[in-house]
Amino acid sequence: MITLTGKSVFGGVEIGKIAFYKRNERQIKRWRVEDTDAEVKRFEEAKATAISQLQALYEKAMRDVGEENAMIFEMHQMMLEDLDYLDSIIHIITGQEVNAEYAVSTTADNFAMMFSSMDDAYMQGRAADVKDISERVLNILSGAGQSGIDTDVPVIVAADDLVPSETVQLDKKLVLGFATMYGSSNSHTAILARTMNIPAIIGLGEALKPEYDGAFAVIDGFDGKIYIDPDDETLEAMKKKQADDRAKKALLQELKGKENVTLSGQKINLYANIGNSSDVGLVLQNDAGGIGLFRSEFLYLENDTFPTEDQQFAVYKLVAENMAGKRVIIRTLDIGADKQVDYFNLDKEENPALGYRAIRICLTQPEIFKTQLRALLRASAFGQIAIMFPMIISVGEVKQIKAILEEVKAELREAGVPFKEDIEIGIMIETPAAVMMSRELAKEVDFFSVGTNDLTQYTLAIDRQNPKLDVFYDAHHPAVLAMIKMAADNAHAEGKWIGICGELGADLELTETFLEMGIDELSVSPSMILPLRKKVREAK
Amino acid sequence: MKEFNYVIKDELGIHARPAGLLVKEAGKFQSAIKIKKGDKEADAKRIFGVMGLAVKCADEITVSVDGADEAEAIAALEAFFNANL
Structure with a gap:
């Protein structure tokens, strides 16, 4: 049994397999294009697709997690239509006669850098938003398949960190909990976990190794612990904790909203x-x-x-x-x-x-x-x-x-x-x-x-x-x-x-x-x- | 051209959400709309530019509007700042 400890973001106990969130790793290559007008058009089309995807995500998030959490996808649409951002991309394509992927990726780095160099933690966090929208466009440009978890049974989703569009795209029925290497308790993952009412642990660090993909584990969101290949004793204790928690949740259903009156x-x-x-x-x-x-x-x-x-x-x-x-x-x-x-x-x-x-x-x-x-x-x-x-x-x-x-x-x-x-x-x-x-x-x-x-x-x-x-x-x-x-x-x-x-x-x-x-x-x-x-x- | 000065009262300054709302509001008008903080200036219709100003609580900014519908625009923006920031 291996025990990992991180910072609990939301309580709850779940038992199941760990699945690492898979991203389409791709390297951005730079190549020359002859017809820059066609390349700009290719970018514009990818952008339009990205915006309609974001609109769909916004609507999904509105239904699943409420306006406060959905707002981010409206922001992302606005960012994708920001003229400075677009000017920069188009300028790189036409000026340097290069491909759209390279132009988007370079622009994303520049804008992300602008935010990360600001002396304000909140604004620094916005660098992730720039990367998120740019990744979306890059995925569309490169025709990459869906990122996500490859499973048809519920799993504990593991990742280095998850950006908002990734968490909201996950099929909630397939997510037992979240375990991430990094992230803060103000990150979107944390906020969404709370809204979705599932255990989440962040800051597990390098100890959360990709080789645990597919391993049987218990996530204890109360103590911020993950037990990989738990021994019988731990498993029993965790099952009991889970049962207690569920009983409490049942009580909650029964008593929530009721008055404290004798x-x-x-x-x-x-x-x-x-x-x-x-x-x-x-x-x-x-x-x-x-x-x-x-x-x-x-x-x-x-x-x-x-x-x-x-x-x-x-x-x-x-x-x-x-x-x-x-x-x-x-x-x-x-x-x-x-x-x-x-x-x-x-x-x-x-x-x-x-x-x-x-x-x-x-x-x-x-x-x-x-x-x-x-x-x-x-x-x-x-x-x-x-x-x-x-x-x-x-x-x-x-x-x-x-x-x-x-x-x-x-x-x-x-x-x-x-x-x-x-x-x-x-x-x-x-x-x-x-x-x-x-x-x-x-x-x-x-x-x-x-x-x-x-x-x-x-x-x-x-x-x-x-x-x-x-x-x-x-x-x-x-x-x-x-x-x-x-x-x-x-x-x-x-x-x-x-x-x-x-x-x-x-x-x-x-x-x-x-x-x-x-x-x-x-x-x-x-x-x-x-x-x-x-x-x-x-x-x- | 018309302009007004405004001191930000929102504790978080012009953070992402109000920046988005501001860009939306500014986008309703044809006039060129600029926000100035110190010697930095941004186009109010561009969200990254507005966020890049890093306007914080108690900062004083100048909003200037220039164009055909500047009278309506300036009234709408003043109301927007008073209500949201």
């Missing part, structure tokens, strides 16, 4: 916890009502230096837009304790859980904090963003935060940058101090969210990392539940709402307890949304 009519919001902008697909797929906890740490953990305001803004905006008006609660940075980042230059601490972390860093290094707040406020113009602050222990801290937030708002107002004036703010309830002060804290904020992991560890004085303490640990300790109830009562007394975003939120044994407390929202990992909805709908 038999007696009590409603509760079920939101999702995410740790990266790429998780939004899962959130929507599992029908979450919003995002209850977006951990912004990944922006800091994935970087070698402080993420810029624009970098953060782009991510927050993307998530807010994708959630299309549903609430997105973004927690400000929670670095420190078990999450260390080199460039923060944090001192080693005897007791990091009780140390310099989260809001404590933000309040003592306000420039880091303000950059994040500015990015969050700017993004708030694009969706329903709420800001949540971690590790609060006092009313004073909240007042200080609000003062800083007001400063940032004033700066943005001054600069004429749009943002949502009445953006919701909330705090994590994860320290016993916050619970004890919750009546006063509730006066200052719009909502609470209970972080049960830290609240449990601080309440019980038990370090979860220490296995020796397991005998003393009780996840349902009445002290913790009493803490949550106290915070809930105080939030409600001030007319504010309260959610739970820690592990306990997903604990189906406690769902009824939380409903009795009147908890307004549970935020859990995306895969727990539907099981939880089922539980709520069965509760009295």
Whole structure:
């Protein structure tokens, strides 16, 4: 058995043969033509055919994957009719008295180079579009046969990378999943895989060898792994994972679009916890009502230096837009304790859980904090963003935060940058101090969210990392539940709402307890949304 | 000839999609339509040229229209920029 690891773009488990995407490899030769008018005509005809093919692809994509994904083929038609592009090709044919293939190929290289030399990642990506349209014309000119996968049973499609026209042309019934050597999570392959709901892994690198063509394999889109010639044990485990996933999908069919309401009519919001902008697909797929906890740490953990305001803004905006008006609660940075980042230059601490972390860093290094707040406020113009602050222990801290937030708002107002004036703010309830002060804290904020992991560890004085303490640990300790109830009562007394975003939120044994407390929202990992909805709908 | 200046508000600048829409819009008119950013100029009816300007958010551009239907064209383009960019 050989195991390959890449970056997961979309979850799911499929078992089948690997088929490499075949392209018509051809070498572009240059030869002299006598009758350049005829050669131009030959090109014009190929171009017209290419455009009608693209129109057909556009229509197919509209039906299969929607307008957003189909748009690319309309763009490609426009590019093929671009006068600069056409002038260049015709000029080469007539000026150099050469064949159309050579003229198209040379022009494609020049235009692709123009895009790849631009200092903008998005524009650099457009070089692939130029190559894609030119390849199409070249295929028609050379009368090459169809590229694609040669199979009549469903396969795992492997390739170095796939361009949009290639992915959309594939017969969906024959595709179990995608595995590519390169590509990014923003590539068309990734986007289409998400839309098509099939596992996809990118960035497998050179390890994905052409010799695996035809090999029996398992693609595990959840873990980003491909098992070639899996052993019996792996195969069994994967079959089970696949069955679980299918059961979940069946549940999804049954529960999607249904309300989170108990038999007696009590409603509760079920939101999702995410740790990266790429998780939004899962959130929507599992029908979450919003995002209850977006951990912004990944922006800091994935970087070698402080993420810029624009970098953060782009991510927050993307998530807010994708959630299309549903609430997105973004927690400000929670670095420190078990999450260390080199460039923060944090001192080693005897007791990091009780140390310099989260809001404590933000309040003592306000420039880091303000950059994040500015990015969050700017993004708030694009969706329903709420800001949540971690590790609060006092009313004073909240007042200080609000003062800083007001400063940032004033700066943005001054600069004429749009943002949502009445953006919701909330705090994590994860320290016993916050619970004890919750009546006063509730006066200052719009909502609470209970972080049960830290609240449990601080309440019980038990370090979860220490296995020796397991005998003393009780996840349902009445002290913790009493803490949550106290915070809930105080939030409600001030007319504010309260959610739970820690592990306990997903604990189906406690769902009824939380409903009795009147908890307004549970935020859990995306895969727990539907099981939880089922539980709520069965509760009295 | 008529012209107007415009500061791009779209976060992504004139990226592929609006560039395509712009070329479509410009193509509706007979007049010559140019977009200028700094010392670079592109024909608004040519998508690669427009994308090649790499116009970003907050960039100021000048749109100039010259031809028989310039009055309609300039009105339509101003409306287009305000609505899309």
